Amino acid sequence: MEGGLMTKRQLVWCTQCNVLTLFSPLDRTPEYRNQKGEWEIEERDDQATFMETHRRHHLEELHVVANSFISRQNHAEPVKTSYFEVTNGRQRFVVKKSRKSVLDPQRYEIIPGKLHLTLRKPSIDGLAIQRELERVFSPHQISSRKIHGFVQGFADAVAHLDPKKLKQAPFESRNPSKRYFVLDERLLPKVLKSSSTSLTKKEAKLLDEFFQKNLEEPFLMPVAVVEFEIQKRGKNGEAEIKAA
Numbered sequence: 001m002e003g004g005l006m007t008k009r010q011l012v013w014c015t016q017c018n019v020l021t022l023f024s025p026l027d028r029t030p031e032y033r034n035q036k037g038e039w040e041i042e043e044r045d046d047q048a049t050f051m052e053t054h055r056r057h058h059l060e061e062l063h064v065v066a067n068s069f070i071s072r073q074n075h076a077e078p079v080k081t082s083y084f085e086v087t088n089g090r091q092r093f094v095v096k097k098s099r100k101s102v103l104d105p106q107r108y109e110i111i112p113g114k115l116h117l118t119l120r121k122p123s124i125d126g127l128a129i130q131r132e133l134e135r136v137f138s139p140h141q142i143s144s145r146k147i148h149g150f151v152q153g154f155a156d157a158v159a160h161l162d163p164k165k166l167k168q169a170p171f172e173s174r175n176p177s178k179r180y181f182v183l184d185e186r187l188l189p190k191v192l193k194s195s196s197t198s199l200t201k202k203e204a205k206l207l208d209e210f211f212q213k214n215l216e217e218p219f220l221m222p223v224a225v226v227e228f229e230i231q232k233r234g235k236n237g238e239a240e241i242k243a244a
């Protein structure tokens with residue numbers, strides 16, 4: 001890697017010390033401190049410190065592999081563990097990013113290998129849907145018992161869907177390990193007509209209208225959990241599976 005100043009975010013790995021750091025333009029921002037009523041400016045430059053510590057070591061710049069970010073926690077969670085893939089142009093690695101508290105800096109750990117993602121069977125939040133339907137429709141329109149039967153039928157139908165054939169929802173999930181899918185328009189008529197729900201034509205029409213109006217509401221969408229594991233690269237290059 002060539003030396004010099006960095007102006008954008010950059011992941012740099014010292015292969016000798018096995019230390020990974022993320023440089024960002026913020027590293028060069030001075031810190032302002034209020035000392036006994038007077039402002040003090042402390043110049044800081046974490047990049048220069050890193051470059052000094054690892055002078056003459058072999059440094060490599062790593063590039064993040066697009067769409068490889070995964071975590072079990074929400075994006076907005078300040079203290080979390082997440083994983084993503086990077087490449088130095090020849091080999092892939094998994095980076096584990098974590099910290100113990102909001103006061104700690106992010107830690108980066110590099111693991112030779114790749115991330116293996118598996119999509120589980122999709123499901124719906126039956127309880128949330130049942131509550132919403134009971135709120136929208138009076139018992140005279142559709143009874144609780146029939147709503148319950150319908151939600152069960154809907155949940156069963158969704159559980160049989162192949163997540164690989166579903167269309168991803170047009171928004172980013174708050175949790176990277178949960179994927180939302182657009183409801184297939186052929187699914188609902190099947191559930192409404194199935195004998196187990198025993199809906200009258202009028203009841204089926206009300207539910208159909210409700211779904212048409214709310215198709216883009218995340219609480220109605222099938223969700224699939226993404227399981228992930230790290231496939232470590234062994235000494236001889238063979239894959240070795242380890243849970244993340």
Ligand SMILES: [Zn+2]
Binds near residue numbers: 016053057
């Ligand atoms: Zn070093």
